Structure formats: C-alpha cells, structure tokens
Amino acid sequence: FMKANIIDGKAVAAKIREEIAAKVAELKAKYNRVPGLAVVIVGDRKDSQTYVRMKRKACEEVGIAPFGADLPATATQEEVLEAVRGFNDNPDVHGILVQLPLPKHIDEQAVLGAISVEKDVDGFHPLNIGRLAMKGREPLFAPCTPVGCMELLERCNIPIKGKRAVVVGRSNIVGMPAALLLNKRDATVTICHSATKDMESIVRQADIIIAAAGQAQLVRGSWVKPGAAIIDVGTNPVDDPSKAAGYRLVGDVHFEECKEVAGAITPVPGGVGPMTIAILLRNTLDSGERFITRDVKSKESSR
Amino acid sequence: FMKANIIDGKAVAAKIREEIAAKVAELKAKYNRVPGLAVVIVGDRKDSQTYVRMKRKACEEVGIAPFGADLPATATQEEVLEAVRGFNDNPDVHGILVQLPLPKHIDEQAVLGAISVEKDVDGFHPLNIGRLAMKGREPLFAPCTPVGCMELLERCNIPIKGKRAVVVGRSNIVGMPAALLLNKRDATVTICHSATKDMESIVRQADIIIAAAGQAQLVRGSWVKPGAAIIDVGTNPVDDPSKAAGYRLVGDVHFEECKEVAGAITPVPGGVGPMTIAILLRNTLDSGERFITRDVKSKESSR
Numbered sequence A, B: 001f002m003k004a005n006i007i008d009g010k011a012v013a014a015k016i017r018e019e020i021a022a023k024v025a026e027l028k029a030k031y032n033r034v035p036g037l038a039v040v041i042v043g044d045r046k047d048s049q050t051y052v053r054m055k056r057k058a059c060e061e062v063g064i065a066p067f068g069a070d071l072p073a074t075a076t077q078e079e080v081l082e083a084v085r086g087f088n089d090n091p092d093v094h095g096i097l098v099q100l101p102l103p104k105h106i107d108e109q110a111v112l113g114a115i116s117v118e119k120d121v122d123g124f125h126p127l128n129i130g131r132l133a134m135k136g137r138e139p140l141f142a143p144c145t146p147v148g149c150m151e152l153l154e155r156c157n158i159p160i161k162g163k164r165a166v167v168v169g170r171s172n173i174v175g176m177p178a179a180l181l182l183n184k185r186d187a188t189v190t191i192c193h194s195a196t197k198d199m200e201s202i203v204r205q206a207d208i209i210i211a212a213a214g215q216a217q218l219v220r221g222s223w224v225k226p227g228a229a230i231i232d233v234g235t236n237p238v239d240d241p242s243k244a245a246g247y248r249l250v251g252d253v254h255f256e257e258c259k260e261v262a263g264a265i266t267p268v269p270g271g272v273g274p275m276t277i278a279i280l281l282r283n284t285l286d287s288g289e290r291f292i293t294r295d296v297k298s299k300e301s302s303r
C-alpha cells in the first residue's frame, strides 16, 4: 500500500487564481470593466483586519477592484446597514461580504440579510442555501469553503457520484453546504454533528470524509477506510512552545495517522485554507461577468 | 419479539384536525376572523380536481375559509400569475397553493416563485427550504408531507435525537426536507437516491427509515434493523384485478415483510397520506394567526 497523496491546496488555489486573472483581463479588454468586491469590517479585531487585508491583496493580484468600508467598533446597526446598502446600489461592486464576527450590539442576521442576493459572494443567503438544497435549482453563489473542498476533490480526480461521503459538522458556512454540494454531485451523504453516536463507525464507511467540526485531530487513523479521500477543513490553534507564536495550527484530522491509511488527504495549513479566498475571487468574477454582460445587453436593447 | 406497532396516521391526523378546529374557533371568537386558504388549479385533470375538492372540504371541516381559482387548461402564464398575485394581495387569504402538475406551457418555477413567502403554506419556496437547512433559522413553513412524517414519529414517542436516520429519496417536496427536518431534530441523517450503491446495508443501520422513492415495495424486510421505525411515504398504484378500480396502492416499503421486523411502521394507505392535508391546514392556521394578530397589533399602535 502506498502512502496518501497529499493534496496541495496552495498549488490548486494558485492555478485557480491564474484562471481568474486571465478572465478578468478578458473582461477588461472586451468591456473596459472589471469585477469589484466590497468588504465591510466593523471594529479593530486584529485577526479580522488581517483577513480583510489578505482579501484586498488577493483581489489586487487578479485585477479585481477592491472596495471597503472600515467602520469603528462603535458603529450603529444603521450605519453598518447603510454601508451595505451603498454597495448594493454601486454598479461597480459585484460582490459584498461582511467580515464576521460583528460586534455584539449588531444584529448579524439583519446585516447579512441586507446584502443583495445577487452580490452575496459568500453564498450565505438563505435563498442561495435553499437553491443549493433543491433539485433543479442552482444558487447564484455557494459558500466558498465547501466549494473549495469540492474543487480539491474534482481537480484531484476523486470520484464523487455514487460514493459514500461523511461530513463531520453541519454549520451554515461549512458542514451543511458541503453536504448539499456532495448530494448535488450524487454522493450518498451522511451528516454528523455533536449529537452523533458512534461516529467512528460511520466515518469508517466513507469514501470521502469532510471534517469541519472545529475539534483538533478528532478524526483518527483507525476511523478511516483504506484509500478514502480526506478533506480537512479544521484550523485549530494548539499550544506549541517550539513556535515563535507559541502555537501552531492543526486540522480536525490527525494528519500523521490518517495519511498512512487514506488515499488522499489535505494538510493543515496548505490544504483547504488557500482555496477559500480563491473561490471568493471566483464567485466575484462570476458575479462581475453576470452584471457586466447584462449591462451591455440592456444598453444594446435600449438603443 | 413483538410485531411492529402499526402507526395509525388517520387517527393522528384526525386529532390534529380537531386541535386546528379548536384554534380556528378561538380566533373567530376573539377577532371575528378565520384563516383562509386559496388553491389555484389549472386544467381539468381528474386526480388534481379530486385533490382540490378534498382540500376544500378539509378546510370547511375545521372552519378555514376556502378560496379558489379554477382556470382552464388553456390559461396563459400571465393569467395564472394574476390569480396568484390576487391572492397575495387579498388580506383574507393567508395560505396559497398551486395544485401541481401545471400544464406544460406554464413555467412552474415562475408560478411557485410568485407566491408570497409569507403565504407559502406548501413550504416549497427556496427561502423556506434554505432556512430549514440552516442552524439558527426557522422557515415560516416547512413542506407538509415531511412535517407529517415528523409528527407521526413525535406523537408515537419515537426518539430522534442521536438516532441514525436514512431517507430514501431526495425530492424537493419530500426526501430533502425530511432529511433537513430530521437533522434539525439532531438525528444523524443519510440521504439515499438513485445513484446510491448498496442501499440495503445503509438502510439496515437506520433507527428511523423514511421511504420516499416512488418505487413499489422497494424496502424489504431483510433491509430493516429489528425495532426500527419506518415511515412509508410512497403511494404507488399496482395492478390488482380483485379491486373494482383494477389497482390498489402500495408503499415504497414491503409492508408484510417489514412489519415483522420493525418496531413501528406506517401502513399505505392510512399512514402518511392523511397527515399531509392535516399539516397543510395547520400551516394555514399558523399563517392566519400570524397575519390576524399582526393586523390587530398594527391597528392598536396606529390608534
């Protein structure tokens, strides 16, 4: 038996970003317009500020125009809503995302709900989730991290149709949409969560495991069917005095054990992580393309 | 081992209808208003006409006001949409349903999409399905047949949390929403469909089986874990020369075999069937209550 193929998320993400840059350049050449992504951030949490900076930089690298609203932690709900509505109305903005978490005094559901469904590049709107669940419907956008998981499976030629898939976790942003995407691709999906009993024996039946529980090294080598594909979404900080930061990140999967059993496995970091931003950029590109070509058509027909 | 408890859907549905009638009477006494349900039917398919008549009769029995639009098979898309919009605007109508299937020249998705989410008592709107899939969200309405399945489990005191559930079928109106409801109630759910392999061994792990594949007697006795609860949604006509009609209805479960193994099982007919209309009435009651008390409050606050 050969050791698992280590899936290089960084390389796949770089490839996707190249594809995006090429398409953005095409739009620019053809219509003299580019997709635009607006990021709304409230407060000065260091981690959130870092994520937002990374997203802005990623936009610039592929030629997507970055927009932003950087509101103080004391901003009122109405001010946050105003920022979102401004971007809804801005024809140069094709994607809007609100960096979470928001300060406690802001109603997250109301703010997310204010984003135009057509600019919901995070894919969190219930209308998009509903379409993801339904036969014969397609969401305008699906959530970035689960789409990233699917891309990794597909670009590694891992068969999905008719395979048993187990998703550990059922959050709105990872577990549930991952399960719905796998179902749409005709896997037979089981959704596990904190009330699941004897999870080990369920996971052991899976040809595809998506781990998104936020529990360091939850999935052990003994839980894995030989040859299974493992996508590890977890990013959990664990103490590590040997690191300058005093900690390192580990996944929801025990990598060292599982790589001896699996057929393919993503590392943490360098697996799913880089995919999330790549898919965010692609969702923004898709949206920009939709808006820009629609504008062109409506101008043509009004002549 | 004792034989399965045969779940009497007719009796449970009758009980629910009684509860509804009592609440409608309460609304009537308190506000002098009753919930209203509008059914739109297009064309003269005999089965559809029968269903619509049954729904009207069921409304009348519990005191819900029935409304209807009976359009000819030649009606245009615009005429059907007009009928829906009229009911959207009618303050005495709190639930709207369009009897399916529609004639081929009518765009079903457009017509269903035109129903106000707040009056979508069938629960088919993607916004309602999305909320059903999401943590921390609740749909205004969930689809009637799967809610009926859940009611049967609950009223028979069948535990759900932490149990393994297998749903056979993933349609928008039965399988998928059933899976999402079971997940919301903390079962560990596996969704099977036509691409599922070795379904037998998957079903055999289930504490709860919901069969909604539209395949006569698909689930055999040998597929069932002793003591499992079986909810059989299927209603399939099979030839039976001994019947006056020339056929009889059977479920997606082989009843004779499975009742010897299961802990509880619904018969066909008389199981899930009667529940669907009962839940439709309850969704309409809930909607009527929501509208009527909201109207009262807004009148009070405008005084």
Ligand SMILES: NC(=O)C1=CN([C@@H]2O[C@H](COP(=O)(O)OP(=O)(O)OC[C@H]3O[C@@H](n4cnc5c(N)ncnc54)[C@H](OP(=O)(O)O)[C@@H]3O)[C@@H](O)[C@H]2O)C=CC1
Pocket: A145, A168, A169, A170, A171, A172, A173, A174, A175, A192, A193, A194, A195, A196, A199, A212, A213, A214, A215, A218, A233, A234, A235, A236, A272, A273, A274, A276
């Ligand atoms: N790489 C990336 O780009 C991203 C990484 N992440 C990482 O992915 C992980 C999951 O994130 P997210 O979905 O937001 O987390 P949430 O905390 O929102 O959800 C965790 C889910 O896992 C379930 N769960 C928790 N503990 C267990 C357990 N012991 N056994 C089985 N299920 C369990 C929970 O069940 P229940 O519903 O019953 O509570 C819940 O559904 C985190 O480590 C996060 O940091 C997240 C987003 C993006």
Ligand SMILES: NC(=O)C1=CN([C@@H]2O[C@H](COP(=O)(O)OP(=O)(O)OC[C@H]3O[C@@H](n4cnc5c(N)ncnc54)[C@H](OP(=O)(O)O)[C@@H]3O)[C@@H](O)[C@H]2O)C=CC1
Pocket: B145, B168, B169, B170, B171, B172, B173, B174, B175, B192, B193, B194, B195, B196, B199, B212, B213, B214, B215, B218, B233, B234, B235, B236, B272, B273, B274, B276
């Ligand atoms: N009692 C009541 O009130 C109601 C009863 N029904 C009955 O319930 C049944 C299902 O209805 P509905 O959901 O509308 O049907 P659909 O035909 O829309 O969906 C059937 C589902 O079952 C799956 N399926 C079909 N064959 C198999 C198989 N051999 N093995 C595994 N899965 C299979 C299909 O898979 P795929 O997605 O891959 O095609 C599909 O997801 C029917 O008998 C219908 O008459 C329906 C509504 C109400």
